Amino acid sequence: FFVRDTRRVIQEAAQKYCFACSKMGATITCWKMGCDRSFHLPCAPQGECVTQFFGLYRSFCWEHRPQQAVQAHPRQNNTCSICLDTVEDKTSYRTMVCPACQDAHFHRHCIQRLALHAGICFHCPCCQNQEPFLMEMLTMGIRVSKRAPSWESDPAVEALDRRHSRCDTGTCLCPGGRMHTEEEGPWELLLCSSCAAEGTHRHCSSLENGTSSWECKGC
Structure with a gap:
């Protein structure tokens, strides 16, 4: 400007x-x-x-703003697909509906908050539709962020994506230490087949080379 x-x-x-x-x-x-x-x-x-x-x-303004053309109406006592609180019994400025599945209803402030957090991955929280849903929300005044989803930069989420990578036995026998791992042999790291939250070197738990699964003491 x-x-x-x-x-x-x-x-x-x-x-x-x-x-x-x-x-x-x-x-x-x-x-x-x-x-x-x-x-x-x-x-x-x-x-x-x-x-x-x-x-x-x-x-x-309120009189000339675009209206949703979807004919589906929320059922009595229907809830917002995001916050699960009750929505109005008809589409309005505050109650919106997905144009694709016509079954997902949500409060305007709820879908706006989701749009800002989801960014380029914004889609219907129920049917996962993206194209018609996105254009409908933009037309209805929902602001959509053009960045990656906010949760991708959340340290807690990043931790969930990381594979456990250490030997958790009481006494680790590996010369390279608990974090050392090899693709096969005595220092191959096996994760608990139930929780995947603990691991062991084959040799540290006396596991033979043919053993493909192992469970930690907690499981």
Whole structure:
């Protein structure tokens, strides 16, 4: 953006009031031709407004915002597929439905939180559909992060992906130490066939070369 354009927008916004909070400085105006409703971005949820975070980045007031065309309605006492709390008995600004399976319902704030965390892996939490689901959510004003899922950088998740790699016997006999391992022979490391959380060198547990499985004392 050019500095002069930014200044012009600020000057224009100073003359507009937000229909949601009734304060001045509203920089967003409904895209619908002939509609002069303006609002602050933080006031969008309060006013049930939608901003599409793709393409032309259009924004709409509560009256002209896009509606889901899905005809399926939540069953009585149906719950959000994400937080499991009860959802409304019809689709609305706050209650949304997957256009693919038409069975997954969720609160807007729940699916928005999931979209920011899932990033490029964002899909329906029930049917796993991605293409139609993604476009529908973008159209309905859900902001989707373009980065990798947040949980991929979580140390706890990374630890789950790592294979156990040490000998846990009371006395490790390997000259190379507990962390040393070879593809075969007496220093091949076998993991517990039940929990995979403990390991042993063949020689440290007196296992023959033909033995393919072993269980730790805890299992």
